[in-house]
Amino acid sequence: MTSLETWSKVDTYITKRLHPQDDVLEQVLAANRKAGLPEIDVSPNQGKLLHIWARMQRAERILEIGTLGGYSTIWLARALPEGGRLVTLELNPGFAEVACSNLALAGLDHLVEVRVGAALDQFTLLEQEQAEPFDLIFIDADKPNNPAYLQWALRFSRPGTVIIGDNVVRGGEIIEQYSTDPRVQGVRQFYDLLGQHPDITATAIQTVGSKGYDGFAIGIVNG
Numbered sequence: 001m002t003s004l005e006t007w008s009k010v011d012t013y014i015t016k017r018l019h020p021q022d023d024v025l026e027q028v029l030a031a032n033r034k035a036g037l038p039e040i041d042v043s044p045n046q047g048k049l050l051h052i053w054a055r056m057q058r059a060e061r062i063l064e065i066g067t068l069g070g071y072s073t074i075w076l077a078r079a080l081p082e083g084g085r086l087v088t089l090e091l092n093p094g095f096a097e098v099a100c101s102n103l104a105l106a107g108l109d110h111l112v113e114v115r116v117g118a119a120l121d122q123f124t125l126l127e128q129e130q131a132e133p134f135d136l137i138f139i140d141a142d143k144p145n146n147p148a149y150l151q152w153a154l155r156f157s158r159p160g161t162v163i164i165g166d167n168v169v170r171g172g173e174i175i176e177q178y179s180t181d182p183r184v185q186g187v188r189q190f191y192d193l194l195g196q197h198p199d200i201t202a203t204a205i206q207t208v209g210s211k212g213y214d215g216f217a218i219g220i221v222n223g
Contacts, residue, residue, distance in 0.1 A: 008210040015044045025074065028102045032069035035098045041068060042140075042166065043211050047075035050138065050164070053218070054079035057162050059135035064088040065119050065149050066141030070099030070112075076138065077108045086112045087126070087134075089119045089141070120145065123152045133158035140166040143183035146190035154199055159223035165190060169206050169215035194219055 025044070032041065042050065054062060054076050060083075062076050067090035077086045090096040096116045103109040115122050119141060137153045139146060146165065153163050168174070173184045174191070194202040194217060202219030 003208070004212065007208045007212075011043055011045060011209040019044050019048055024106050025071065027105060028069065028071055028074060031098060031102055031105075032071065035069070035094070037069045037095060037098060040211075041071040042075075043209050045209065046207070046211070046216075047072055049216075051075045051079050053162065053164065054136050057136050059162075060084045061132060061134045061136075062086040063134040063137045063153070063156060065137070065139045065153075066090065067099045067114060068095055070102040070106075070114075072138065072140065073099060073103065073112060074106045074108060076136075077103070077106075077111050080111050084111055087115060087131075088112060089115050089117075089122045091116075091118055091141070120148060120152070123156075126156065131156065134161060136162045136164070138164050138166070142186075143167065143170075143190075144186035146186045147193050150190060150193050150197075154197070154221065157199075157221040159221055161221040163200065163202075163219045163221065165217040167214050168204055168217045169213060171213045190217070198222070 050072060059079060060081060064073055064076060064086060067073055067088040073086065073088050080086060090099060093116050096114050100114050103112050134156050137156065139149045139153065141149065168187050170184055170187060173179060173181065174187055176184060179185060194200060199222055200219040201222060202217060204215055204217040206215040
């Protein structure tokens with residue numbers, strides 16, 4: 001049995017024992033496949049981990065950078081109290097349309113605002129609106145822009161805000177200093193900024209599973 005086969009079987013084991021059957025999330029994944037979205041959503045156990053992190057943080061305001069079809073959005077939004085708010089940014093209008101439909105299916109569209117357009121442009125608009133700081137920020141979009149996303153995330157934070165980055169191991173490619181892949185270089189610069197910036201304390205964990213070999217970075221904004 002290959003490593004990926006073993007990882008996938010373990011993911012299935014974890015999911016069956018710790019995650020009750022969720023017809024809504026199954027319908028969301030089916031809708032994403034039907035719409036032809038890339039199958040790069042977080043796995044169920046990773047989605048639940050995001051949900052738990054948001055609950056541990058008692059997050060009332062969440063920012064997500066990279067919506068896709070809204071699968072991780074739903075996991076995060078389910079952690080919000082009534083009256084909470086999640087803003088999610090998606091570049092692709094077609095993906096955003098699918099996400100809006102999925103959020104309505106999940107009964108969460110009243111808590112979530114899907115903003116369409118380049119994230120760096122949306123940040124400027126958010127800043128002009130003088131939005132309150134976010135309690136948790138999830139970065140899961142195009143990796144070359146990860147350093148810029150982190151800089152903006154810090155601007156939208158307060159002491160204690162949790163910032164999470166996905167896909168920060170990339171099958172181990174992050175150790176390739178001279179990689180010509182802009183995604184790898186974007187993640188490497190993301191690490192450099194996390195390690196050097198005085199306003200955040202961070203670490204990263206490697207993950208394996210049905211999504212392969214990757215990882216999360218997680219940091220907390222200093223007081």
